Each structure stands twice: as C-alpha cells, then as structure tokens.
Amino acid sequence: MKLISIVVPCYNEQETVEIFYKEIIKVINELPDYGFEIVYINDGSKDNTAEYIYKLTKLDSRIAFIDLSRNFGKEAGLLAGLQYAKGDAVVVMDVDLQDPPNLLPELISNWEKGHDIVYTRRTNRDGEPLIRSWFAKLFYKLINKLSDVEIVDGARDYRIMDRRVVNSLLDLGEKNRFSKGLFMWVGYDCKCIEFQHVERVAGETSWSFWKLFGYAIDGIVSFTNFPLKIASIFGIIVSLLSFIFLIYVVIKNTIFENPVSGWASMTSIICFLGGIQLIVIGVIGEYVGKVFNEVKARPQYIVKDYIESSFNKGEQNEN
Numbered sequence: 001m002k003l004i005s006i007v008v009p010c011y012n013e014q015e016t017v018e019i020f021y022k023e024i025i026k027v028i029n030e031l032p033d034y035g036f037e038i039v040y041i042n043d044g045s046k047d048n049t050a051e052y053i054y055k056l057t058k059l060d061s062r063i064a065f066i067d068l069s070r071n072f073g074k075e076a077g078l079l080a081g082l083q084y085a086k087g088d089a090v091v092v093m094d095v096d097l098q099d100p101p102n103l104l105p106e107l108i109s110n111w112e113k114g115h116d117i118v119y120t121r122r123t124n125r126d127g128e129p130l131i132r133s134w135f136a137k138l139f140y141k142l143i144n145k146l147s148d149v150e151i152v153d154g155a156r157d158y159r160i161m162d163r164r165v166v167n168s169l170l171d172l173g174e175k176n177r178f179s180k181g182l183f184m185w186v187g188y189d190c191k192c193i194e195f196q197h198v199e200r201v202a203g204e205t206s207w208s209f210w211k212l213f214g215y216a217i218d219g220i221v222s223f224t225n226f227p228l229k230i231a232s233i234f235g236i237i238v239s240l241l242s243f244i245f246l247i248y249v250v251i252k253n254t255i256f257e258n259p260v261s262g263w264a265s266m267t268s269i270i271c272f273l274g275g276i277q278l279i280v281i282g283v284i285g286e287y288v289g290k291v292f293n294e295v296k297a298r299p300q301y302i303v304k305d306y307i308e309s310s311f312n313k314g315e316q317n318e319n
C-alpha cells in the first residue's frame, strides 16, 4: 500500500486544526487504497494549537506532530514537514481549508498517471484588497522576467509531490528558502489543477501586507541577481550624462565666457546621485545579508517535540 503524507503547517490555528481534520478524514476515507499520515507542524503558535493537535494524535494514530520550539515562519514549518514525512508522495496543504481537500483525489489520480508534481492554482483573488492583488501581479511579472524559473501566477503551495521530488527539494543546500520558487526550480513533470478562491474557514491570516512585501523581496533576491546589475546600468547612464554635461560646461565657459551660475542645480545633482548610491548600496546590502545568513548556517527550525505517526511501524513493516 502506498503511503501519502499530508503536511500541514499551523500557526495560531486553534480554530481550524480540528475542522481541517474532520474535512480531510472525509476525503481520506473515500480513498481506501492508500495509507495516509497527516503531519501537523505547530510553528510556535501563541494560542492552544499545540494542545488541539496533541489531542488529535491521541484520537488517530495516523497523525504525526512536529512541535517547533518557536515561530520559525511557514517556510521552515514546511521544510520540517517535508523532512519528517515518510510518504511515497507528499501533499502540502494549508490548515485553513483555503486549499480544498476535495481536490485531493484528483491530485492523487494525476500523480498515479505519472506526473511527479501536481500543483493547484487559484484562478481569482476575490476578497483580497486591490492593492495586494496589484502587488502580487507585479511580483509575478517581475520574478518571471528577471529569473529563469517560471512561477505561475496564483500557484498555491497546495500540491502533491512524488518522493523523488521531495528528495530533490531536501537535497538543496540553501537555508533561506523560497519554496514557491524552489518547487518550480527542481523541474520534473508538472501538472496544474485550477480552482476558485475559497475564504478561510475560521481564524485570521498571519500575513500582513508588509510581511508579504518582505516575502516578495526575499523571492526576488533568492532567484535573480538582476537587481545587482542595476547598479552598473545606473553607473553607465549617469557617467555618460555627466560626460556630456561636462563638455557643455567647458564649451560654455571657454567660448562664451559665461560662468556657470546657480548652486541649486549643483545641489540637486549631488542629492540625486547620493540617493542613487544609497539605493544601490541597499540592494547590495540585501544580497550581503542573504550571504551572511547562509554562512551562519543555523538550522531553519528546532523541533521541541515529535510524535510519530503509526503507519511505518504498523502497515508498512508488514509489506
């Protein structure tokens, strides 16, 4: 029997942990040909998420529970899940039911047809603030233009991945992970399934606008060096313009003997160049910061407690 691991990162999700379990169990029960484990990750929640998950592990031995020592962010939680998942295929899902569990049979059947990755894509962004949608669109346009990975607009983390894809993801050495990009970067045979946006079943999103903005910058810095080239491009343009201006000033002074007037123009030019230099230093700083984090090579997460699901100990050993 093939085992499918469902990895669910949770942060302050006490309202949704149980609802998710009830919904996913309905779907799983319709798929008797597979073994399932549900890997809940508690990403340092400040509410009672951990207790709720712990209760579920008592109810159902198919549940694994990874309790992280603090909030490390969704990326880290996801990585922990992938590292601990034992399945022949791994499904990644949000716990708030924004990733509809009823798509699961379709994901699995497509995986069985030989697609290594079957991912889902939201076709609309209803209920989202306009400015957020606009920035999201801009982000996808930018990253797809600048980097060599193609990140589909609206693609969710909700996906099934074959064991070999998961192993490739785990083999990647980088600490600072931008999964949306890495999922595409590893390649393999991908198939997309589309669905309509679903509202959160309960609880609140933990992504503020600025958190998402930082996430987007992270993605761009992780996947393209283009912003670094902007410095050189600015440099070349400004040098050329200055040279032309220099010739103009020399001619004006020597032939027409007309002294250059005005400190205002001078100050604006100095301020303008100062601004550009600061921006460029900032861009370089982003990359240096990334390198610093990679060099420190701290673990992406720390596991405080781990409760294993029973599948491996039971059914799989019999095979």
Ligand code: UDP
Residues within 6 Å of the ligand: 008, 009, 010, 011, 012, 013, 043, 071, 072, 073, 074, 075, 077, 093, 094, 095, 096, 098, 204, 205, 206, 207
């Ligand atoms: N999440 C997490 N750690 C965090 C933030 C979020 O594990 O630091 C989880 C969260 O519990 C949920 C998923 O990531 O299962 C997606 O988060 P959320 O629903 O808040 O994001 P949105 O759907 O609004 O983008």
Ligand code: MG
Residues within 6 Å of the ligand: 094, 096, 098, 200, 205
């Ligand atoms: Mg959500």
